[in-house]
Amino acid sequence: MKALVYHGASKKAWEEKPKPTLLESSDAIVKISKTTICGTDLHILKGDVPEVTDGRILGHEGVGIIEEVGTAVAEFKKGDHVLISCITACGKCSYCKKGMNSHCEKGGWVLGHLIDGTQAEYVRIPLADTSLYHIPADADEEALVMLSDILPTGFECGVINGEVQPGDVVAIIGAGPIGLATLLTAQFYTPAEIIMVDIDKTRLEVSKRFGATHIINSSTEDAVEAIMRLTNNKGVDVAIEAVGIPATFELCQTVIAPGGRIANVGVHGKSVSLHLETLWSKNITITTRLVDTVTTPMLLKTVMAKKLDASKLITHRFSLKDIMKAYEVFENAAKEKTLKVILTNE
Ligand SMILES: [Zn+2]
Numbered sequence: 559m560k561a562l563v564y565h566g567a568s569k570k571a572w573e574e575k576p577k578p579t580l581l582e583s584s585d586a587i588v589k590i591s592k593t594t595i596c597g598t599d600l601h602i603l604k605g606d607v608p609e610v611t612d613g614r615i616l617g618h619e620g621v622g623i624i625e626e627v628g629t630a631v632a633e634f635k636k637g638d639h640v641l642i643s644c645i646t647a648c649g650k651c652s653y654c655k656k657g658m659n660s661h662c663e664k665g666g667w668v669l670g671h672l673i674d675g676t677q678a679e680y681v682r683i684p685l686a687d688t689s690l691y692h693i694p695a696d697a698d699e700e701a702l703v704m705l706s707d708i709l710p711t712g713f714e715c716g717v718i719n720g721e722v723q724p725g726d727v728v729a730i731i732g733a734g735p736i737g738l739a740t741l742l743t744a745q746f747y748t749p750a751e752i753i754m755v756d757i758d759k760t761r762l763e764v765s766k767r768f769g770a771t772h773i774i775n776s777s778t779e780d781a782v783e784a785i786m787r788l789t790n791n792k793g794v795d796v797a798i799e800a801v802g803i804p805a806t807f808e809l810c811q812t813v814i815a816p817g818g819r820i821a822n823v824g825v826h827g828k829s830v831s832l833h834l835e836t837l838w839s840k841n842i843t844i845t846t847r848l849v850d851t852v853t854t855p856m857l858l859k860t861v862m863a864k865k866l867d868a869s870k871l872i873t874h875r876f877s878l879k880d881i882m883k884a885y886e887v888f889e890n891a892a893k894e895k896t897l898k899v900i901l902t903n904e
């Protein structure tokens with residue numbers, strides 16, 4: 559089969575690899591129908607994720623059709639349409655039992671990281687019963703690819719951890735796919751205002767269409783001043799960091815109102831200053847989280863009921879065999895106006 563293979567920092571190739579086989583009785587082999595590229599894959603390609611070794615097939619998102627299941631798999635059979643979760647979970651360990659699947663003792667984020675991933679014609683999914691979801695017959699498969707990672711990530715790490723409430727003033731820092739997924743799912747709770755901050759004009763325009771009440775381009779205006787002006791100098795109830803650099807986390811600390819919640823979503827590579835000299839008396843909460851994908855069944859229902867239009871995050875479509883071109887378009891997101899790309903295994 560063909561797969562997108564990592565060969566060390568800045569090196570990748572679309573090349574021939576052996577088709578995966580069942581290694582454990584709880585495994586399933588899935589023929590990929592559709593997959594996508596994540597910002598995390600770009601982090602890996604920069605060499606930021608040293609656990610990813612030469613020869614690894616990338617990708618942790620996708621939908622497909624079950625090709626084969628191990629003898630211990632009870633919930634799925636050959637021919638079933640499935641959604642692949644970016645988090646593999648056993649459902650039995652102490653972390654899984656707390657709903658913290660991201661720290662599963664037998665799984666967690668392993669696909670396209672510690673084991674071969676989904677940017678391939680076939681993928682082996684360990685612990686299939688608790689790591690795959692059935693796709694309803696009339697579902698839009700493309701939209702469901704957004705449920706593998708970005709929608710649960712924005713919702714769990716941003717909206718749930720930020721405890722967004724009706725009437726809240728929310729600031730989301732970063733309008734990339736994850737920030738936009740946060741913007742879409744924050745609206746389940748009818749906050750009064752959602753302020754989006756980014757440096758990319760296109761992404762800010764998209765934010766407006768997706769329900770932001772205010773947009774701030776921090777490359778042309780002072781984001782702190784703008785947020786304080788919009789909130790009568792009170793600051794925001796919830797500040798969601800969806801970039802992963804020190805400046806954006808500092809912005810959250812500067813604009814948070816007393817009693818507010820700062821929810822970190824971004825993947826940070828550098829340490830950040832914590833301003834306890836101003837925050838110690840402000841009754842604020844700061845949260846961190848790796849997506850657990852425990853809300854995937856709920857999000858699937860909202861997508862199926864058309865309460866959440868996940869497909870609008872998709873801007874480009876390619877055949878899976880053109881994945882090298884798709885990476886180029888994804889890497890040049892500002893120029894190409896890219897949010898999520900869909901790769902179809904034809
Ligand atoms: Zn991802």
Ligand SMILES: [Zn+2]
Pocket residue numbers: 647648649650651652653654655659661662663664665
């Ligand atoms: Zn577990």
